[in-house]
Amino acid sequence: MTGIDSLRNVLELERRKGYTDKAVIGGLDKYLHKQAGQIRQSLVLSLNEVKTKKLVPQLVSGFDGLNLAESSYGSYGPDERKRWMANVLGWLDKLEGTKGPTRHSEPFALAQDKLREESRDPSLSLRVTTAPAEPRQKQREGLDSPITVIKGITPTVANKFAKLDVRALGDLLYFFPRRYVDYSRRKPISELIEGEEQTIIGTIWQARVATLGNRRGTEAIVGDKTGNIRVVWFNQPYLAKSFRTNARIVISGTVGLFKGHKVFESPEWELLKDKELIHTGRLVPVYPLTQGLYPRQVRKWTKETVDGYLWQLSDFLPPEIKTRSQLLDLPAAIAQIHYPDDLTMAERARGRLSFDELFLLQLGVLARKRDWKEGQPGNAFHIDQEVISRFLQCLPFTLTRAQERVLQEILTDLKQAKAMSRLLQGEVGSGKTIIATLALLIAAANGYQEALMAPTEVLAEQHYTNICGYLSQVGTQEPGSEPGEGIIKCYTGFLSRPLTIALLIGSLSNSEKERLHDKIKQGKVDIIVGTHALIQKEVEFKKLGLAVIDEQHRFGVLQRSALRQKGFNPHVLVMTATPIPRTMALTLYGDLDLSVIDELPPGRQVVKTKCLEPQYREKAYTFLHREVSNGRQAFIICPLIEESEVLEAKAAKTEYERLSREVFPGLKLGLLHGQMPGNEKEEVMRHFRAGELDILVSTSVVEVGIDVPRASVMMVEGAERFGLSQLHQFRGRVGRDKEQGYCLLIPEKLSPEARERLRLMEKVHDGFALAEKDLEIRGPGEFFGTHQSGLPDLKLAKLTDLRSLELVRQEAITLFQSDPNLKKAEHQPLRQQLSRVWAGGAEWS
Ligand code: ADP
Ligand code: MG
Numbered sequence: 001m002t003g004i005d006s007l008r009n010v011l012e013l014e015r016r017k018g019y020t021d022k023a024v025i026g027g028l029d030k031y032l033h034k035q036a037g038q039i040r041q042s043l044v045l046s047l048n049e050v051k052t053k054k055l056v057p058q059l060v061s062g063f064d065g066l067n068l069a070e071s072s073y074g075s076y077g078p079d080e081r082k083r084w085m086a087n088v089l090g091w092l093d094k095l096e097g098t099k100g101p102t103r104h105s106e107p108f109a110l111a112q113d114k115l116r117e118e119s120r121d122p123s124l125s126l127r128v129t130t131a132p133a134e135p136r137q138k139q140r141e142g143l144d145s146p147i148t149v150i151k152g153i154t155p156t157v158a159n160k161f162a163k164l165d166v167r168a169l170g171d172l173l174y175f176f177p178r179r180y181v182d183y184s185r186r187k188p189i190s191e192l193i194e195g196e197e198q199t200i201i202g203t204i205w206q207a208r209v210a211t212l213g214n215r216r217g218t219e220a221i222v223g224d225k226t227g228n229i230r231v232v233w234f235n236q237p238y239l240a241k242s243f244r245t246n247a248r249i250v251i252s253g254t255v256g257l258f259k260g261h262k263v264f265e266s267p268e269w270e271l272l273k274d275k276e277l278i279h280t281g282r283l284v285p286v287y288p289l290t291q292g293l294y295p296r297q298v299r300k301w302t303k304e305t306v307d308g309y310l311w312q313l314s315d316f317l318p319p320e321i322k323t324r325s326q327l328l329d330l331p332a333a334i335a336q337i338h339y340p341d342d343l344t345m346a347e348r349a350r351g352r353l354s355f356d357e358l359f360l361l362q363l364g365v366l367a368r369k370r371d372w373k374e375g376q377p378g379n380a381f382h383i384d385q386e387v388i389s390r391f392l393q394c395l396p397f398t399l400t401r402a403q404e405r406v407l408q409e410i411l412t413d414l415k416q417a418k419a420m421s422r423l424l425q426g427e428v429g430s431g432k433t434i435i436a437t438l439a440l441l442i443a444a445a446n447g448y449q450e451a452l453m454a455p456t457e458v459l460a461e462q463h464y465t466n467i468c469g470y471l472s473q474v475g476t477q478e479p480g481s482e483p484g485e486g487i488i489k490c491y492t493g494f495l496s497r498p499l500t501i502a503l504l505i506g507s508l509s510n511s512e513k514e515r516l517h518d519k520i521k522q523g524k525v526d527i528i529v530g531t532h533a534l535i536q537k538e539v540e541f542k543k544l545g546l547a548v549i550d551e552q553h554r555f556g557v558l559q560r561s562a563l564r565q566k567g568f569n570p571h572v573l574v575m576t577a578t579p580i581p582r583t584m585a586l587t588l589y590g591d592l593d594l595s596v597i598d599e600l601p602p603g604r605q606v607v608k609t610k611c612l613e614p615q616y617r618e619k620a621y622t623f624l625h626r627e628v629s630n631g632r633q634a635f636i637i638c639p640l641i642e643e644s645e646v647l648e649a650k651a652a653k654t655e656y657e658r659l660s661r662e663v664f665p666g667l668k669l670g671l672l673h674g675q676m677p678g679n680e681k682e683e684v685m686r687h688f689r690a691g692e693l694d695i696l697v698s699t700s701v702v703e704v705g706i707d708v709p710r711a712s713v714m715m716v717e718g719a720e721r722f723g724l725s726q727l728h729q730f731r732g733r734v735g736r737d738k739e740q741g742y743c744l745l746i747p748e749k750l751s752p753e754a755r756e757r758l759r760l761m762e763k764v765h766d767g768f769a770l771a772e773k774d775l776e777i778r779g780p781g782e783f784f785g786t787h788q789s790g791l792p793d794l795k796l797a798k799l800t801d802l803r804s805l806e807l808v809r810q811e812a813i814t815l816f817q818s819d820p821n822l823k824k825a826e827h828q829p830l831r832q833q834l835s836r837v838w839a840g841g842a843e844w845s
Contacts, residue, residue, distance in 0.1 A: 003035065003038045003039040003040075003041065003042030003043070004039060004042050004043055004046060004092070004095070006035075007035070007039050007092070008089070008092050010023050010024055010028070010031065011023075011085060011088060011089055011092075012089070014028060014085065015085055015089075019078055019081040019082060019085065021073065021074055021081075027073075027074050028071070028073045028074065029071050029072060029073050029074045032068045032069070032071045032073070033068075033069055033070070033071070035068075036068040036069035037069070039068065040063060040064075041323065041326070043059070043060070043063055043095070044060065044322070044328065044329050044332070046095075047059065047060070047329060052098060052311070054307075054310070054311030055098050055311075056311070056329065056331045056332065057306070057310060057331050057332050057334075057335030057336075059094075059095060059098065060328075060329070060332040060335075060336075061332075061335065061336070061341055061345075062091055062094070063091065063095075064341045064342075064345060065341065066087070066088055066091060068088075071084075141169065141309070142169075142312065143168060143169045143170035143173070143309060143312050143313065144168050144169070144170065145168060145169050146158065146167060146168060146169075147161060147166065147167065147168065147169055147171070147172050147301075147305075149169065150169075150172075150301050150304055150305060151304075152297065152300070152301065153301060156292075157292075157293070157297075160290055160291070160292045160293050161175075161293070163290045164288070164289075164290055169305055169309050170313075172301065172302060172305045173305060173306065173309065173310060173313065173334050174334075174795070175287065175302065176287075176337055176338075176353070176795060176796065177285030177286055177287050177288075177337070177338065178286055178287065178288045179286050180283040180284060180285055180286060180340065180343075180346060181197070181252075181283070181284045181286060182197065182283055182284075182343075183197060183198075183199045183252035183253075183268065183280050183281055183282060183283070183284050184199070184281065184282050184283055184342070185197070185198050185199060186198070186199045186200065186201065186281060187199065187200060188200070188224060188225075188226040188227075189202060189222075189223065189224050189226050189227040189228065189229050190226035190227040191226070192229065192255045192262055193255065194255050194256065194257055194262060195254065195255065195256075196254065196255065197252070197253065197254050198252070198253075198254075198255060199250060199251065199252040199280055199281045200222070200224065200229070200250070200251050201224065201248065201249070201250050201251075201272060201281070202222040202223050202224040202229075202248070202249060202251070203222065203223055203224070203246055203247070203248055203249070204220055204221075204222055204243050204244065204245055204246065204247050204248075204249050205220075205221045205222065205223050205228065205245065205246075206220065206221045206245060207219070207220035207221075207239075207240050207243035207244075207245070208220075208240055209237040209240045210232070212232055212234055213234070215234060215235055216235070216237040217232055217233050217234045217235055217236055217237055218232065218233040218236055218237055218238075218239040218240040218243070219231070219232050219240075220232075220240075220243055220249075222249060222251060229255075229262055229263065229264065230258070230261065230262075230263045230264075231251055231263065231264040231267065231269075232263060232264070232265055232266070233266050233267075233269075234265070234266055236266075239269075242271070243271075247271055247272075248271065248272035249269060249270070249271055249272060250269065250270045250271075250272055250277055250280040250281045251264055251267050251268070251269050251280065252267055252268040252269075252270075252279070252280035252281060252284070253265070253266070253267025253268055254267075268280050268284065276303070276339070278299045278300065278303045278339065279296060279299060282339070283339075283340050283341075283342065283343065283346065284299070285299060285302070285338055285339065287299075287302070302338050303338070303339065306334065306335055306338050306339070310331050310334055310335060311331065313330060313331055313334065314330070314829055315329050315330035315331065315829070316330070316829035316830045316832070316833040317330070317355075317356070317359070317830065318815070318826060318827065318830065321359075321811055321815070324811070325355060325807070325811065327348075327351065327352040327355055328348050328349060328351075328352040329352075330352070330356075332349075333348070333349040333352035333353055334349070334353075335349075336348065336349035337349035337350060337353060350796055353795075353796050354794075354796040354797035354798070354804075355797075355804075355808060357794045357795065357796060357797040358587065358794075358797045358804070358805060358808040358809075359808050359811065359812055360833065360834055360837045360838075361587065361588075361794070361797075362587060362590060362808060362809055362812035362813075363812050363815070363816060363830075363834055364834060364837070364838045365587070365588070365589070365590035365591050366590060366591070366812060366813070366816045367816075367820075367834075368561070368591045369421070369590060369591035369592075370816075370820060377417045377418065377569070378416065378417055378418045378419035378420070378569050378570075378571060379417070379419075379446075379448065379545055379568075379569070379570070379571070380414075380415055380416060380417040381414040381415060381442055381443060381446045381448075381545070381571075382415075382445075382446055383411050383414065383415060383442060384442070384445050387441055387442065387445050387494065387495070388438060388441075388442070390474060390494055391437075391438065391441060391470070391474055391494070394470075394473040394474045395434070395470070395473070397601065399431075399434070400430075400431065400597070400599045400600075400601055400602075401599060402426075402430070402596075402597040402598050402599035403430075403431055403434070403435055403597060403599075405595075406424060406426075406435055406595045406596070406597055407435055407438060409422070409595045410422060410424075410435065410438075410439055410573065410595065411439075411442070413571065413593075414439065414442060414443070414546075414571055419569045419570065419571055419572065420571035420572060420573065420593075421572050421591060421592045421593060422572070422573050422574070422592060422593045422594070422595055423574050423575075423576065423585065423589050423592040423593070423594050423595070424436075424573060424574065424575045424576070424595045424596075424597070425575075425576055425579040425580075425585065425594065425595070425596045425597070426575070426576075426577065426579065426596065426597030426598075427577065427579065427597070427598075427600060427732075427766075427767045427768075428577045428728065428729060428731075428732025428767060429600060429601070429604065429732050429736060430577075430597040430598075430599065430600055430601075431597065431601055432550075432575045432577070432597060433463065433466055433467075433550075434470070435597075436452065436548045436550070436573065436575060437466075437467050437470055439546060439548065439571075439573055440452065440467070440527050440546065440548065441495075443545045443546035443571070444495065444499055444526045444527060445495055446545065447543070448543050448544065448545025448546065448570075449520070449523065449525065449526055449527075449528070449541050449542060449543050449544050449545060449567075450526065450527045450528070450544070450545060450546045450547070450548070451527075451528050451529075451530070451534050451541070451544060451546075451547045451548070451563060451566065452467075452527065452528070452529045452530070452547075452548045452549075452550065453530060453531065453532070453534050453535070453547070453548070453549045453550065453559075453563055454529070454530070454531060454550045454551065455531070455550070455551045456531065456674075456701055457505045457506065457507060457531055457678045457681060457682075458672070458681055458682070458685055458701055458702070459550065459551070460503065460505055460529055460530050460531045461503065461505070461678075461681075461682050461685070462685070462707060463529050463550065464501070464503040464529040466707070467501060467527065467529065468489055468491075468501060471491045471499065471501065472491065474491075474493065474494045475491035475492055475493035475494045475495075475499065476491065476492055476493050477489060477490065477491055478490040478491070478492055478498060487502055487503045487504075487508065487512060487516065488500060488501070488502045488503075488516070488519070488525065489501055489502075499526050499527070500524065500525045500526050500527070501525070501526065501527040501528075501529065502516055502519070502520075502525045502527070502528050502529070503528075503529050503530065504516055504520075504528050504529070504530035504531075504533050504534055504539070505530055505531045505533050505678055506531060506532065506533045506678070507677050507678025507679065508533075508678070513533075513538075516528075517538050517539060517540070520539060520540065520541055520542070521540045521541070521542060522542060523541075523542030523543060532559070534563060534566075535559060535562040535563050535566070539566065540566070541566050541567055543567070543568075544566050544567025544568075544570045545567065545570050545571065546570055546571045546572075546573070547563045547564060547566070547567065547570050547571070547572050547573070548572075548573045548574070548575070549563065549572070549573070549574040549575065550575050551575065551576060551577065551578075560572070560574065574589075574592065577729060577732070577767065578725045578729070578767070578771055579596070579767050579768050579771055580768070580771050580772065580775070581768065581772060581802060582594065583802045583805050583806055583809070584775075584799050584802065584805065586809065587799065587805050587808075587809060588799070590809070603738055604735075605735055605738075605740055605741065606765045607714070607731045607732075607734060607735045607741040607742065607743050607765070608740065608741070608742050608743070609731060609742075609743040609744075609745065609761050609762045609765075610742075610743070610744055610745065610762060611719070611745040611746075611747065611755070611758040611759065611761065611762060612744055612745065612746050613746075613747075613750060614746060614747065614748065614750075617746055620715055620744045620746065621663050621664070623713070623742070623744070624636075624664075624695065624713055624715065625664070625667075627712050627713050627742070628667055628694045628695065631710070632710060632711070632712035632713065632739065633688065633691065633693070633694055633695065633696070633708065633710050633711040633712065633713075634694070634695045634696070634711065634712070634713035634714070634715060635695070635696050635698060635702060635711060635713070635714045635715065635730070635733060635734065636655075636659065636695060636696070636697045636698070636715045636717065637698055637699070637700065637702065637714070637715065637716040637717060637730060638651055638652040638655050638697065638698070638699050638717055638718070639651065639717050639718025639721055639748060640699075640700055640718060640721040640722055645673075645674045645675060645699075646675060648673065648674070648699050648700075649673040649674060649675035649676075649699065652671065652672075652673045652697060652698065652699045653671060653673070655697060655717070656669060656671040656697040659695070659697060664694075664695060667694040667695055668692065668693050668694050668695075669693065669694065669695045669696075669697060670684045670687060670688055670693040670695070670696045670697065671684065671696075671697050671698070672684050672685065672688075672696055672697070672698040672699070672701060672702060673698065673699040673701060674699055674701045681701075684696070688708060689707075689708050691710055696711075700722070700726070702730070702733065707733075707736060708733065708734075708736070709736050711733060711734045711736070711741075712734050712735060712739055712740065712741050712742060713734060713741070713742045713743075713744065714730050714731055714733055714734045714741070714742070714743045714744070715743075715744040715746065716730055716743070716744070716745050716746065717746050717748070718746075718747065718748045719745035719746055719747045719758060720747040720748065720749065720750065720751070720754035720757070720758065721748070723774050724757065724760060724761065724770040724771070724773055724774040724777075725767070725770055725771050725774045727743075727745065727761055728761070728767055728770050728771075730743070731743040731761075743761070745758050745761060753777075757777060760773060775799055776798075815827075822834070
């Protein structure tokens with residue numbers, strides 16, 4: 001490649017001219033500083049020709065070790081220039097050697113020599129990073145092999161790793177450090193400065209077990225040619241045995257003072273052999289560990305995996321994308337994210353790997369959109385303006401401008417002979433349900449069936465009740481038309497035929513379910529409102545024309561597509577009250593078109609929000625009392641207990657009993673939790689909505705969508721356990737009437753971060769802004785529950801970095817347009833990676 005070749009030409013010319021720095025005008029340094037980036041890029045491209053892939057990361061880090069971008073050739077004396085030149089040309093020879101048909105034996109002898117030399121002479125700068133890995137013969141096991149093939153990883157240790165989702169060798173390569181400790185600043189002992197993190201290389205003069213304080217530990221005296229220093233390790237007497245006199249050792253840590261003398265206390269250490277340093281003398285990776293895994297071991301294992309197996313990892317990104325975005329090669333990126341040469345390289349590694357995450361996410365999403373839209377025609381609906389205007393006239397309010405606009409967007413879609421795929425974003429209480437209801441009606445008027453899926457039974461029941469409520473204003477309910485009152489209702493009067501609506505949820509009895517399934521199959525029900533129960537395989541529609549999904553972020557992409565597949569390419573509308581910025585939405589839901597209701601119905605007030613420290617809980621109770629005596633109602637939300645609805649329900653029950661007995665003995669309290677049978681839940685909600693209960697003690701099941709006009713106080717216990725968006729949802733449950741609403745947040749433990757987060761709730765009332773903050777603080781995994789959502793996990797990429805999101809999106813779109821099915825030979829690795837990443841997440845099946 002040109003960059004590398006011209007480098008060689010220039011250097012050889014310079015050598016022929018007798019190291020006079022006359023080879024290029026302006027001097028060699030100027031040339032190198034300017035060209036280093038180019039040269040590196042050409043190197044990265046030429047690495048495809050390298051025969052032994054294992055060497056790739058070493059070649060790259062070897063190049064980076066030359067540090068051409070900061071060369072100071074011009075300032076050297078003649079001997080130094082010769083040595084420098086030999087070094088760089090030597091590296092070029094090695095590179096050449098790796099490509100030739102004859103396999104190269106010892107590519108980094110030079111770097112190795114250099115290390116040896118340095119370890120003899122501590123005054124030279126430390127270039128440990130160019131040291132080679134020991135050649136290993138590990139090629140036999142593939143990256144899918146369990147990590148137990150690594151020596152020292154016992155099944156017990158593997159179980160600990162499993163908790164971190166690390167099972168196979170490939171997982172270990174992708175087990176990234178959270179940060180690095182910088183132990184790269186190396187000093188002669190005489191120049192050590194107290195209080196700073198530094199590294200020395202020295203000789204152990206003496207090491208022994210010693211009593212330190214009143215415990216046993218290890219004490220050593222380590223010296224270099226500038227002086228000696230005492231080093232102690234508390235509680236680790238066994239170390240003394242590994243420290244032989246005269247052995248060379250690297251010590252990294254903070255220098256302290258003891259009785260006026262400098263000392264290292266329990267520093268990181270590493271005996272200096274011909275191996276690359278991993279615990280000291282460099283940027284040392286800090287991994288997110290679980291109990292029973294120790295940093296030194298884990299570093300050893302990640303290093304071993306990187307050295308022994310990384311070569312098997314092939315780069316799936318097309319070269320032109322890498323060049324355009326100046327991305328590292330995949331193996332280099334993985335090597336550098338674990339053991340970076342410097343922070344710049346760590347950052348570049350992170351850049352490459354997060355690019356991958358977003359790129360694969362985008363491609364997958366685009367492919368899905370193509371799959372859904374391609375080929376099959378959708379059902380073009382006739383829009384009956386009469387039905388719409390009659391329905392709107394019966395409402396006690398008029399639509400907001402935003403609702404009008406969104407309704408038009410949806411109607412335009414429904415008219416097309418192409419299936420709608422639309423995401424409707426709108427703040428809590430912005431009035432999405434009414435829009436959905438209108439779409440359902442239009443579909444019904446066209447003779448199709450409709451499904452509305454909600455994440456919880458309570459919410460499905462509420463939608464059912466609301467829609468029935470709207471319909472009963474326009475039509476009349478046929479009395480006693482159906483047995484099974486409550487789950488099937490029928491209205492007549494405004495369509496040319498009676499309109500039947502049903503509720504399908506998991507807690508129905510089996511016979512009720514079967515009866516409903518039959519009716520749905522025969523086309524005797526028009527609108528079916530339900531939960532996940534809707535996507536069970538027993539449910540077959542006769543003619544599904546429209547599927548609406550509420551609170552989309554609670555469902556996965558797969559569940560969405562499961563509902564879609566219940567019909568012949570039905571129109572799909574998904575709604576969410578957890579809005580996110582546009583670019584982000586396009587990335588995550590790129591398969592959907594976007595509509596936004598960005599306006600609340602008039603007269604809505606901001607819910608006054610206050611975070612109260614636990615000791616002021618009594619005040620909150622007093623406040624609740626006062627509101628209730630003014631005819632209002634209140635929610636008390638119990639703390640979230642991760643992963644156990646059973647425990648959560650139990651805790652809620654205990655709290656309910658305590659509150660009824662000790663705090664509000666004169667008031668009527670209700671209890672709601674996810675473990676109650678559906679009809680009981682419905683019963684409690686009905687009582688609460690009817691005003692027969694003053695206070696509803698509930699778990700987070702009340703979170704989404706519930707509408708109780710007279711409720712004015714939302715009190716949240718253990719508030720710090722919830723995400724901001726979730727708290728915003730809770731808060732959206734109160735103040736729905738004209739009256740002022742209040743939200744009281746009571747944290748259990750108030751760390752400074754939690755305080756800051758909850759303070760945001762007091763100040764910010766915009767759901768978009770809170771969602772963005774939430775994403776920033778908690779990361780997309782927790783925010784979306786990506787496991788559940790069926791999206792690939794994002795470990796490094798930040799969805800909040802909208803600029804790189806947009807860049808990646810453009811790259812994905814370009815590639816997708818040029819090769820939509822990834823059929824081209826050069827895209828095969830990418831295609832494989834794509835199916836690997838998108839394989840998981842089918843939790844509903
Ligand atoms: P969300 O967008 O959170 O699902 P809903 O559809 O549940 O909101 O609507 C919240 C409340 O606002 C409901 O009580 C509904 O009747 C009412 N509402 C909806 N649209 C309007 C409007 N244009 N003007 C006044 N009230 C409205
Ligand atoms: Mg809603």
